[in-house]
Amino acid sequence: MDENGQGNLRDLLTQRGISRRDFMRFCALMAGTLALPASAIPKISYALETVKRPPLIWLEFQDCAGCTESLLRANRPTVAELVLDILSLNYHETIMTPSGKRAEQSLKETMEAGGYLTVVEGSIPTGENSFYCCIAGRSAEEILKEAAAHTAAIIAVGACAFYGGWPATSPNPTGAKGVKDVVSGVPIINLSGCPYNVDNLTATVVHYLTFGSLPAVDDLGRPLFAYGRRIHDNCERRGHFDANEFVREWGDEGHRKGWCLYQMGCKGPVAFQNCPTLRWNGGLSWPVGAGHGCIACAAPDFWEREPYETVPIVGPTPPTTYPPVEEETKGLSPAAAGVIGGLAGLAVGVAGAVAARELGKERS
Ligand code: SF4
Incomplete structure (x- = not known):
């Protein structure tokens, strides 16, 4: 550990009693998520x-703190890790534990030292001399510009931070903008995402x-490893789409059986993100898995x-995987579809870089 109490991860893992096996498992998971070969582990x-x-x-600027909530639900690694x-x-x-002047002092000292990463959550109001969002007497715009002057990179989390998001909804009374x-x-x-x-x-x-x-990004600045694949091609309900089995009304038989949500407005065919394979809450589920159509929340102006x-x-594209031919497509249960989706995720993790290049140009 150095004089600031800043050690490398090896020291910290040892202190926490985290096994080498668990650490290597995490590294393998990261390699898969980043669509890197096993040699990168x-x-x-x-x-x-x-x-x-x-x-x-x-x-945090004009936000709902939903992206902070997402941070607090991290379990790969845990938020503490x-x-x-x-x-x-x-x-x-x-x-953070400090508040008031001590908190602002921490921000000031970090900015003065430079070389830090900056995460931005929420949009930046620029109307009325930027007075709609002020922290410690300074506007969000002023704070962001100061942080940007000395940061190594900015990571804009959530749709608001990059595009303006909900605060920018017409008529955008605060003049909300993205980073x-x-x-x-x-x-x-x-x-992006919401x-x-x-x-x-x-x-x-x-x-x-x-x-x-x-990492490499697409034309919207989104990393290809996460936003290079079409949701529709990796969706666990895709077999039902191809079999013309659609939910027609909330709560109908098709809805109860886990059929495709396209007719209910699902935007999966034009949305690009790794939700079907990464999922949420520790890989437990995702909106389509829970029965609601995708709203393409990583798209501008969604x-x-x-x-x-x-x-x-x-530009219709085939699904990443098909069910085994010996199984009846119409008999595809939500549970079976979930397993197939999971296997598709593993396959995509390895082949993601190739798949990203093959995808159609229509993106949102
Ligand atoms: S639920 Fe949405 S993403 Fe899934 S197959 Fe149907 S249209 Fe595609």
Whole structure:
């Protein structure tokens, strides 16, 4: 440990009694999430074990704290491991222990030292001289610009932080904007979603620590490992879509049987994110798995779209996997579909980089 109490991860893992097997399992999970080959696992483990904990500041502006909630539900690694073992979270209004001047002092000292990562949650109001969101007497816009001047990179979590999100809904009374429209000249990565998935944040940080750079992104600034695959192609209900088995009314027989939600407005055919394979709450479920259609929450302006209107199928693509031919498609139970979806996730994790290149151009 150095004079600031900042040790490398190897020291901290030893102190916490975390086994090497569990650590290597985490590294393998990260390699799969990042669509890297197995040969990357030793590189990830070496980087994580030897790198100093990077300082990180988390700025909350016009938000609902849903993305912070997502952070607090991280279990790969647990939030304690994420915060204490991988990152030195120097400033986060909602979960940091200090408050008032001591909290602001921590932010000031981190900014002065430079070289930190900045996570932004929520949009930045720019109307009326930016007075709609002020913290410690300074506007969100002012704080963000100061943070951007000395940060190594900005990670925009949630739709609000990158696009403006719900606060920017027409007529956008506060002049809400996303990070990309307020600062420039600094690497910005877009982990959009409402909220974003914390496992994608963990993987992004792991990539940064391992390779010294942010992962490759699409034309919306979203990392390809997380947003390079069409939801419709990896959905556990896809077999029902192909079999023309649709939910027609909430609570009908098809809904109870886990059939496709396309006719109920599911945006999965035009949405790109790894929800079906990564899932939420420790891989337990995701919105479509729980019976509601995808709302394409990682897309720009999704909050302006009619959630229950069907979307046109543009450039239809085959599913990532098919059920075994000896099984009847019509007999595909939700549970069986879930297993198939999980297997598809494993396959996609390995082949993701290739799949990302093969996907159609129509993105949202
Ligand atoms: S529920 Fe949505 S994503 Fe899943 S197969 Fe149907 S339309 Fe596609």
